[in-house]
Amino acid sequence: MSRSSLALIISLAFLSSTARAAGVADQLKLSDHIESLRFNGDLRLRYETFDRKQPDVNDSQRFRYRLRLGMEAALPRQVTAAVRLGAGTGEQFSNNQTLDNLSSQKSLFVDQAYLRWQPPFLKDGKVWLLGGKAVNQFWRPYSADLIWDDDFNPEGFQQGVEWHAPGEVTLFFNALQMVADYDADRYKNQWLFSEQATAEVELPWKTKVRSGVAYHKWSDEQLSSFNQVGVNVGNRRAGAAPGILANRFGVGEWTTEFGAKVRDVPVSLQATLARNFRALGNVAGPKARDGHQFGVIVGKAAEAKTWEVGAFKKYAQMDVTVADVADSDFGEGGTNRVGGIFWAAYAPTGWSHLRVKYFTTKSIDLNLSPGASGVNRLQLDVQVRF
Known part of the structure; x- marks a missing residue:
């Protein structure tokens, strides 16, 4: 030819x-009423190792992936409808799927499905209402994973107000009413009611401070289990797995972040303090109701050819918060642990991300779950966004 x-x-x-x-x-x-339609997604590959210090417990390693596919439709009258599907096993705090079972096919779950309305009520800010299963709208710097796992998407209702006040000050208020569990044979559902108020102040020399307080009140948490798929260790429980919480939870949280630029390199100092003010005094063992996390992030791996490093110290007593919505990566997830978190990350492009992260942890109270279970955990991640 x-x-x-x-x-x-x-x-x-x-x-x-x-x-x-x-x-x-x-x-x-x-549809004629769709003003715009946006698709997005990300795929992360992970290699992970567990170095367990408990006698007669084996170390392990695994390969995992996280896949998320989302769609967002802008509708008239400032209404947005969004849906996101995610890989995983149905756990409330993870979209990770382990490479296993002779390459058997894996499942996709509804990770987000919500409606959001943002009416033009404020000239110098915004007001919004949200219902469904959505990303947690609370302000959550890294230190706040003492309370919240970053992949946890609460189901229920959320509201927010943002107001740009005079003098380089911005005020925020967020509220959450989450349905924790529904049982057909009971009139009372289990709920979580949370409120957060924060303020951000712009300071000279490219610096700013944001600080806020929050209160997370669980309702009827001792009535039954939440029938959750994923269970983190730490909280005292009764009955068969996943178990009924033995304690009450009304968690007060204070979180603050100081941000600056040193020779055009972002630096973030963060801290979170928490106490369970509703912890009972008659539960077996100590009250174990306090926790904190603090650390620093230098750089920001976001744009092409940018980097970051981070180091944090975390201390989470057994009943400082409900373990099953807290970070699932610290040790083997949950509470009753203390340790350090270290990572380095690099973004070769604006849509790709490389990270190595290391956790070194041990139990606080060896007589309570998870016992004498020190765990060092290594994660190697490759992620792309599309």
Whole structure:
């Protein structure tokens, strides 16, 4: 075949595929009331090791992936509808899926599904209402994973107000009413009611401070279990797994962050303090109701060819918070642990991310769950966004 004939065939194939694509586009019809439609997703590959210090407990290693696919539709009257699917096993705090079972097919779950309304009520700020299963809208710097796992998407209702006050000050208020569990044979559902108020102040020399307080009150948490899929160790429980919480929970939280730039390198100092003010005094063992986390992040691996390093110290007594919504990566997740967290990350492009992260942990009270269970955990991640 001559070069001219080959070029003609390639050109005709290209024109044919272009025409087919145009025909599909002509046939693709969206509802007239959809103002815009945006798709997004990310895929993360992870290698992970567990170095367990408990006698007669084996170390382990595993390969995992996290896949998330989302769609967001802008509708009239400042309404947004969003849906996101995610890989995993149905756990409330993870979209990770382990490579296992002879490459058997894996599941996708509804990770988010919500409606958001943001009416133009404030000239110098915004007000919004949200219902469904959505990302946690509370302000959560890294230190706040003492209370919240970053992958936890609460189901219920959320509201927020943001107001840009005079003098380089911005005020925020957020509220959450989460349905923790529903039982058909009971009139009372279990709930979590949370409120958070924060303020951010812009300071000279490219610095700013944001600080806030929150209160997280669980309702009827001792009535029954939450029937949750994922269970983190730490809290005192009664009955068969997943178990009924033995304690009450009304968690007060104070979180603050100081941000600056040193020779154009971002630096973030963070701290979170927490206490369970509703902890009972008649539960077996100590009250074990306090926790804190503090540390520093230097750099920010976000744009192309940027980097960051981080170091944090965490201390979480057994009943400082409900373990099953707290960070699931610290040790083997949950509470009753103390230790350090260290990482380094690099973004080769604006859509890719590399990270190595190391946790070194041990139990606080060896007589309570998880016992004498020191765990060092290593994570190697490769992630792309699309």
